[in-house]
Amino acid sequence: MAQTRQLDDSPTAEGFLPRRDFLRTLLAGIPAMALDWNSFPRGPSVARTGGADYDAVIIGAGLAGLSCAAAFARQGFRPLVLEQHTVPGGYATAFKRLGGFVFDVSLHSTGAGERAGVHDLIPGLPEIKGLEFVPHPYLYRAIFPGFDIRVPQRNTAKYAEILAGFFASEKDGIVGIIEDMKGLARDINRYSQSGGKADMATFAKDFPYLVKCSGKTWGQMLDARIRDPKLKSIISALWGYYGLPPSKLSAFYYALPTIGYLEEGGFYPKGRSQAISDALVKFIRERGGMVKLGARVERVILEGHVATGVATADGTEYSARVVVANANPIDVFESMMDEKEYLKDYLAKLRKMSVSLSCFQVFLGLKKDLVGELKIPDSEVFYSPGFDDDAAYRSLLEADLRDPGFGLMLYDNVYRGYSPPGKNTINIMSLQGYDHWARFEEDYGNGRKKEYRAERERIADILIKKVEEVLLPGLSGAIEIKEIGTPLTNWRYTRNYRGAIYGWDQTLDNSGPTRLPQTTPVKNLYLAGAWTQPGHGYGAVIPSGLQCFAEIMKSWKEAPPR
Incomplete structure (x- = not known):
């Protein structure tokens, strides 16, 4: 009973939501583990039955835009991806130089x-x-003054043993923080696999790690387990992957991807990151979708605050049932349309968010x-x-x-x-x-x-x-x-x-469900990518594109194309 009262009454770290309401909001932001493709509508596409040129126009051929387009193409719809660069992939690209060198841009x-x-x-x-x-060969190597640590692939017990070899008095805390990360991942996976059903009366008992970590920074999560400041920094060696130090970074956004690396391993694609982007482009084109390179979108076409297509720099207009922006929202809403009065509250919200x-x-x-x-x-x-x-x-x-x-x-x-x-x-x-x-x-x-x-x-x-x-x-x-x-x-x-590489910063008030949603105040205009849910990184932007597609399919089921 005491746990239930605490769940009802205790404020989050942000101090503006009771914990029960915060967790409801949090859970609303946790997507299903896998898409149920059979539940989604299929073609024939809107374009083939008259009306718009395409079912979806996607601005930007980053991984989120490409994965969203691939989902449309998979279901028999006709997507068009417009990319201002001459190479698809966004940050998932490579470039060649003399001497046979091929450099990966980011991965x-x-x-x-x-x-x-x-x-x-x-x-x-x-x-x-x-x-x-x-x-x-190793997950990574971390070099600090007086410490040189090689982190093994897929062996958290060995990792804990290595750390305890340097910090013997912190052994229990080391095991504990790793278990906290594992427990958080288990809770979220279990909740996702349940189809989003949870009994709030027993939530603290059923999902203890989710409750424990909610509303906390990674630094606060560490403080509960580890005393030595050097060890805290060593355990947090990957914070550069996420763009913020432990004192500012959401616990979820350090713990979840990090335990994923520690347990499942770190990999690199043969052919560089460009191979991922090229595979998505091939998939889209083989199924009737289109990817146009060197086509910079200058304007989102609106009719009464409803997106109906886009116009590119050369003056070409493309109509579509929906527009998906795999682009930074500030440019989309401030430069690609003239709706400042209609969007004034939304734009004010964007301007308050910190950029990575x-x-x-x-x-x-x-x-x-x-x-x-x-x-x-x-x-x-x-x-x-x-x-x-x-x-x-x-x-x-x-x-x-x-x-x-x-x-x-x-x-x-x-x-x-x-x-x-x-x-x-x-x-x-x-x-x-x-x-x-x-x-x-x-x-x-x-x-x-x-x-x-x-x-x-x-x-x-x-x-x-x-x-x-x-x-x-x-x-x-x-x-x-x-x-x-x-x-x-x-x-x-x-x-x-x-020049942001992570979209918005993954702060407590801008991560998970509080991150910018894929829906927008402009009807039929959606967002996909690092600037929206779930966040940045290869392991997040591809799901972002798929989640965006799922959100659109939900609206199409509720209001089928005519």
Whole structure:
């Protein structure tokens, strides 16, 4: 009874909802584990029965847009994807350079579905075949002052043992925090598999970890188990994946993907992330859908606050029953339509949300197998110069590289043949705030890049020297090809606001059910991708596209096309 009263009366960390109401809201944001394809309408499409040109026009060929279009095509409908870049995939792309080097734009590690003993599955779309995901030799390596830890693949007991070897007095807390993450995943999986049915009177007993973690940051979740600040930072080594330090990051958004990595492993696709995007494009086209590249959408066509299509930069108009924006909502609602008065409350809400960090990347092709010569077995390495994650975050926001950390990807240790024979492909990455680059915006847009290029070279040199000092001696002299990506590069190729790589920050008030929903105030206009539910990352944006499709199918069942 005491637990039930606490569930009724205790406020969440945000302080604006009773816990019972908060949990109801939370549960409403947990989707079903798998789509019930048989429950969805099927073609013939609206377009084939007269009226609109397409059943759905999707703005943007990121993974969310492509997965949404693939779902439409799978059901016999006719989607059209319009992408401003000449390559599909958004951040899931690759680019070629001289010497046979092919660089992945973003992917270091992701989860992968398994069937018949082979990791080749895009969850939700089992018909897509031909992909192969290979495991990292270690999940990752974390280097801190005085600590150098290799995290094993799919072995949480071994991981706990390694940590306890450094922090013997924290053994119970280490086991406890891992169990908290596992328990949270179990509770959410069980709730999802139940079809969203839960007895609120016994909820605290039935889903104890979900109750325990609700309304908490990852830092608060850690504080309940771990005392040593160094251990807290080491356990949180992956926070760069999620864009916020533990003190600001929703517990759900650290715990769930992290335990997924720890238990299921980290993988990388042969053919790079571009292979995932290309497989989705092929699937769409084979089933009658269309993907147009180099087609930038400038305007969402509205009739009485209802989306009826889009217009591209060349003046072409495409009509559709629904429009799905796999694009940043600020541009969609402020630049692609003139509805500021009608949308004033919605726009005010968007402007209050904090935008995630961008990133700075150095892509290097080495003229020799330096990684092999140094006998380094790792593929993904995180280096931190200290244990104060909040201070590190402030440095990233300000692009302060006086003592930088970094993420390092050594792709040739993932699978043989990644690079040209006898060479290496590596990526150095640092999260970075956009404000440092805002001063170059106007000149960058007008092709005046002298000062911009000097600054990106300065920062790249700092990161290269730091990697050389920490892990790869001789790196500077081994470079054959160097490319640099900045927050402005991210904006140029993806049009993400402020070059964001994670959409909105995953704060307590902007994650899970409180994150921007896929429905919008404009009828027949939907959102998919990192800016909406469930969030960012390869393992979230593909489900986002599928969830968006499911939301549209729900509305079509309630009001069938005529």
